[in-house]
Amino acid sequence: xxxxxxxxxxxxxxxxxxxxxxxxxxxxxxxxxxxxxxxxxxxxxxxxxxxxxxxxxxxxxxxxxxxxxxxxxxxxxxxxxxxxxxxxxxxxxxxxxxxxxxxxxxxxxxxxxxxxxxxxxxxxxxxxxx
Numbered sequence: 680x681x682x683x684x685x686x687x688x689x690x691x692x693x694x695x696x697x698x699x700x701x702x703x704x705x706x707x708x709x710x711x712x713x714x715x716x717x718x719x720x721x722x723x724x725x726x727x728x729x730x731x732x733x734x735x736x737x738x739x740x741x742x743x744x745x746x747x748x749x750x751x752x753x754x755x756x757x758x759x760x761x762x763x764x765x766x767x768x769x770x771x772x773x774x775x776x777x778x779x780x781x782x783x784x785x786x787x788x789x790x791x792x793x794x795x796x797x798x799x800x801x802x803x804x805x806x807x808x809x
Contacts, residue, residue, distance in 0.1 A: 682707075685717045689725040696725065702738045704728050704745065734770050 686693045699705045705724055707715035727748055731741045740763055
């Protein structure tokens with residue numbers, strides 16, 4: 680697939696995809712006409728990169744993590760630094776906090792929705808018996 684289709688399917692701009700390539704996060708092959716060509720697997724990789732960037736990880740750490748995310752049974756990060764460990768621990772804690780926050784919000788919305796639907800059903804039943 681070409682860069683435009685990859686951008687459309689991932690929600691990542693063409694410019695950002697080229698940046699990912701410059702950073703060594705993805706590698707596109709080139710067609711005879713010079714156009715970048717991406718495999719189907721690039722969709723998942725780009726979405727992983729996007730998620731890790733959204734979590735606040737720098738591209739240099741993402742570059743080291745990508746091989747581990749593809750094959751979790753063989754996790755090995757060469758040249759691990761104390762900075763990388765600290766960054767990952769901080770991001771793990773931050774993501775756990777966000778998950779807890781989102782879970783509370785999801786549960787509150789579900790409770791509210793249950794109440795609204797119950798009241799609506801009760802009102803509809805009252806009108807039907809009136």
